[in-house]
Amino acid sequence: MIRFECDYNEGAHERILQRLISTNMEQTSGYGKDAHCDRARSLIRQACENEKADVHFLVGGTQTNTTVIASILRPYQGVIAATSGHIAVHETGAIEATGHKVITVPSEDGKITSDQVKAVYDAHWNDAAPEHCVQPGMVYISQPTENGTMYSKAELQALFDVSRQCGLPFFIDGARLGYALASRNCDMTLADLARLCDVFYIGGTKIGALMGEAVVILNDKLKPDFRYMIKQKGGLLAKGRLLGIQFETLFEDGLYLEISQHAVDMAMLIHDSLVEQGITFLYDSPTNQQFPILPDDLLQDLRSRYSFTFWEKVSDTHSVVRFCTSWATQRENVDSLIRDISHALNKLKACV
Amino acid sequence: MIRFECDYNEGAHERILQRLISTNMEQTSGYGKDAHCDRARSLIRQACENEKADVHFLVGGTQTNTTVIASILRPYQGVIAATSGHIAVHETGAIEATGHKVITVPSEDGKITSDQVKAVYDAHWNDAAPEHCVQPGMVYISQPTENGTMYSKAELQALFDVSRQCGLPFFIDGARLGYALASRNCDMTLADLARLCDVFYIGGTKIGALMGEAVVILNDKLKPDFRYMIKQKGGLLAKGRLLGIQFETLFEDGLYLEISQHAVDMAMLIHDSLVEQGITFLYDSPTNQQFPILPDDLLQDLRSRYSFTFWEKVSDTHSVVRFCTSWATQRENVDSLIRDISHALNKLKACV
């Protein structure tokens, strides 16, 4: 079975493993107070071109979203997100479990607009009795989105501007951030993104690390006491150095972007090949997740050799599926997938 | 600096690292649904002599305590624990953050008694208006305790009996469980312990693993839907296999107990040497944490070469400190510590 079902099918980049081995018997303090974490924090601050940013390491995405959001909202506030946002659908109500509503706005492709944010804000404050409703308290987006789509720099700027104007902290979930930054039509750097939000995180789990997400807090008001939140929400790893060592490795010489680039290149091979054969896609994704619309018969055949994610049926004969590439995807497997799909499509055409 | 301040100063046992390397490019499903997790679950069930036990892997201790406790209690219930229990003092209110009171009972040495549990239960139900008070809903202990002390099999039996009698699930926090099982006066096996509670966990973070705790659910009523709780509380690791691989390694040929034994042996060297020199201890600990009462002057000197934890002052001239050993503690460091303390004590005696 060759797996394209997600971007966390393998372990970690070998350089990370090597570093874990070489540092294994070092004795360090716990809970992120060690030299590796310090260095990783420093490298990330440099990459963000912000020497004052606070950087914290957590273990996983749901945990990170919950911790950041719960640290920001007042008890009667909610977080604005796309209906398809990870926090809205795939975290088993983790946000609600901390007492907060996810205020969803509709989205076709996983993205939301500054106009939507403004509309939610205005609707609330124009209500004759706003205190009977959840108050919008912050804005959440994913870059790239859960659908592989990506915000342009101008779109982020517009979202950040409207958030500022409304007094709403703007949080970017970067579980797959590298795959956006490495995409061929990306018009921003990590530093650009760090200038266009109040807090975001850099995903490690899906990009080369065993596990780990680096939260970067830009807004001074959101900085105090964040470690209390991490500890309470179960994210303060005893051997915090494990996260430090991994992010150190990912950020000391560009490894993070380098392996992200590989994943995107692999995804584009699949994408371009399918386009060539006239296949259309549910979402226009320039990143590591591809959502082609394919004949059910073809998919049925494919399943014997490849794993991928069923997304939705679009007609009696066709479905959308998701193929993910990652830092670990091997070129030969991609070639094989392309070949097998191509072959199957040709056979189908021949039948008609 | 030689570190004795805690039992998570190093990385992982080398066999675990080797296994991570050898499995690194295997492609597996996420979230604990892979062959390594399956095998680890099976090995743990065998070690517990309970083929029906549910086994789940989480990342850290606070997360595990929170997830287990929140999965058991009804909204108006609390968990009975020692005033010194980890959940009562060192988890930043994680239990309260899920809506539940920690109902503390006093303890001199970290242990609680079945009589104390019964008394809390009776006091509640004998109240004329119990519904104005938090209802006791379960019992929490640590084995060994945060003070290094240990429950005997008879004590566990008594706690389990009274819990059953009161209808209270009995949960054992085993963050350092190996260090209890390997202690020289331990009168129980892992399988014994698994027969004497409703749910417990086997700590990996402090005993050889990079991170990871294995929750073992014995009581059928507590089994359904536990994965929802893990996901919501941020403990469902995307690359769940990392936990599976580690527990597989720890349990396939007795490594867990073997390295626990080493830690306890090292602790006993320190303990016996100090006893020989007339030093007394705050707690009578047969496990990897030792709490000697030492002269402040000596401690001041020791700090230049060793790290350890200040516990409390007991007089104008003496303090209690904590020395921890672990699976990774090196004999030569222990010898050096013993020698330096011994030397200092002799100097002090000479002065008098």
Added chain:
Amino acid sequence: MIRFECDYNEGAHERILQRLISTNMEQTSGYGKDAHCDRARSLIRQACENEKADVHFLVGGTQTNTTVIASILRPYQGVIAATSGHIAVHETGAIEATGHKVITVPSEDGKITSDQVKAVYDAHWNDAAPEHCVQPGMVYISQPTENGTMYSKAELQALFDVSRQCGLPFFIDGARLGYALASRNCDMTLADLARLCDVFYIGGTKIGALMGEAVVILNDKLKPDFRYMIKQKGGLLAKGRLLGIQFETLFEDGLYLEISQHAVDMAMLIHDSLVEQGITFLYDSPTNQQFPILPDDLLQDLRSRYSFTFWEKVSDTHSVVRFCTSWATQRENVDSLIRDISHALNKLKACV
């Protein structure tokens, strides 16, 4: 100013006030453990034709919804409701504040269908990884709805059947229940409704009482320890007798339905008069809330003498507003409103 903006503009039915006076210096136990509460509970059980029902008195609607829902759901479960459901939009996230998601389904008129419930249930359990999503844990509807519409007995039966089939407790918010039971096309009695759900409440605040809602628990599994929930959520009134006395008065000789009937009659006068004049309505409401679509100019004029609720704009020239009647609505005020609207409509027609 003549007020039609809501159904809680006045105090209480005079018989309730008289009873409060006549019982004022009686000495009773607190917290609902008094003879008045006992008698009220008994009268409600009789009206529900269910001698085993548990009846509890709480103070307000948001409190009641929160207490009931939080008492039922497991931490990872959510409650299915219409997007327009009171708990979804007008309770400042009270449900989320207890840790639970409101799983909304679209609704044009405030009602949801058994098919919608089934679809949510099936979608969850057919998911390949349901534990990543909030589990549907119960069903919430309002009878009548927030839009004045009403479920028929067959619709309730279908909802109850599907809920049973899915193992989801079915909860009916009856903040305005009397106004449904008294409506001219109501095909059910209170006892019928009590046979078609697991738990519901009978609203007092909007129907004759100073305040107070009577929760009726039919399902034995939902009965234990409910008083703990009431106390914790702040609903256990010290002078519980106040609620007992009021529900005693409302239920001892049919007062509840009698005054509900009056409100509906008043609403129908408005409704029928507007229909006669060709006015259409946003919702087809047979209860005490009416949502006519009226010219903005007319509404502007009306505002100098009457208060009512702006609902939404439907065109450049027309808006929907809400008129509420209640047990306290005076016929002469209704006549005056009808006359003034009629007069204004005629004037507008004359202009055209």
Added chain:
Amino acid sequence: MIRFECDYNEGAHERILQRLISTNMEQTSGYGKDAHCDRARSLIRQACENEKADVHFLVGGTQTNTTVIASILRPYQGVIAATSGHIAVHETGAIEATGHKVITVPSEDGKITSDQVKAVYDAHWNDAAPEHCVQPGMVYISQPTENGTMYSKAELQALFDVSRQCGLPFFIDGARLGYALASRNCDMTLADLARLCDVFYIGGTKIGALMGEAVVILNDKLKPDFRYMIKQKGGLLAKGRLLGIQFETLFEDGLYLEISQHAVDMAMLIHDSLVEQGITFLYDSPTNQQFPILPDDLLQDLRSRYSFTFWEKVSDTHSVVRFCTSWATQRENVDSLIRDISHALNKLKACV
């Protein structure tokens, strides 16, 4: 049965009932936005000599404590209170249900000291890893306490000073506030108290009202959005005017203090009579709750005619009980109680 078991055995002061009747058919806006609430707010501000205070009306004590505390604390903070504080023992974990620990400090008589607050604060911030513990976030006391005891002005000043110094909002639970202000050794006015805290509430339920507590927020930082909190926590009464009317009546011409005085006078009759007969008390209470230590035989006899609260056994032959008086206590009942106890004591002495 003559009841002395609590201070909410009767309905409301007759002037309040009269006012409810005379205003009953007035039409007002809901949720506390009416002229009665406005006037009551204004009267309370005058009594507090603070024109900028925010005044809000809630229904009950547990609800009020929960709402105020949850509005102040950050998610990782707890509230410092006496072990005997109402929030620590008699609210079914309502505070914990909003996510917060009650950090208890020991108390013999229900009072806590500024030194205790300072010690908790210092212990937290001197900890090497404070983020592993709940951060003290505010201070809660009751005036008078649950044991009838009272803080002097100097004690309040010291608590307020230390709270300020530590940056901890200081909250006074005044469920029985009138009974403190009216006590014979009270050295403060309502206005004094309002100068010595950040927020407090004036209890109505136990002093003349049917129900209702008036929260007074002095500290500007605690004022924004408090109505959202009230709504979410179920305390925003639809017919808010009911609370306005009651507090208007209590504060327009001194009724609140006048009826508090009566309760204290009645309590002092009991107190002085028992002292005269050599009876000692568990707490030195100058307010409406008295805790005498009496022979069990005597108490057994007394129970046939009087209700009172068993507090605790102090020896094989004696127990502490609680007698409460209130605004509604009748002199003849007090005389009768005193006579019966006196008679019984004399009989017992004669036996010896």
